[in-house]
Amino acid sequence: MDIVIRAAVVFVLLWFVLRVSGKRQVTQLSAFELILLVTLGDLISQTVLQEDLSLTGGTLAVATFTLLSVLLSWLSWRFRRSRRLLEGEPTILVKDGHVDDAVLRYERLPVDDVLAAAREHGVRDLAAVDLMVLEADGTFSVFTRSDAGAPDDPPRRGSDVS
Secondary structure, eight states, X not given: OHHHHHHHHHHHHHHHHHHHHOOOOGGGOOHHHHHHHHHHHHHHHHHHXXXXXXXXXXXXXXXXXXXXXXXXXXXXXXXXXXXXXXXXXOEXXXXXXXXXXXXXXXXXXXXXXXXXXXHHTTOSOGGGEEEEEEOTTSXXXXXXXXXXXXXXSOOOOSSOOO
């Protein structure tokens, strides 16, 4: 019964932490956030299974990681120069249809992954790519030569007024 109570307390704590930290898809997690989630999983298992023998210790560990995560997020938002260090920066992989092999080596990214990303964006041949960017969050942005103009429907801010 003790494990059930501990698990319930940790569940509520994690639910609160996830609600406070905001929504994010797994594919958009930074390396730090992925490490945070893995570490939190380990801390939670220790707390729930009593390897730590202290619910307070587990709660403090989770709260510390959460506060540090929120602090880094705030620093990134507040101080623009810190974003490059904390979040990384986008990298150009393909420009004018030519793959930058040096960048692929630096990013340890196989050309097959670049080709797969192009196909996911509806591009069959890299020669049609004007620019392909590996974003800081690990996603790919692909711009083809036909994308030269402005988008048909620019994004709106606020409420949708018809």
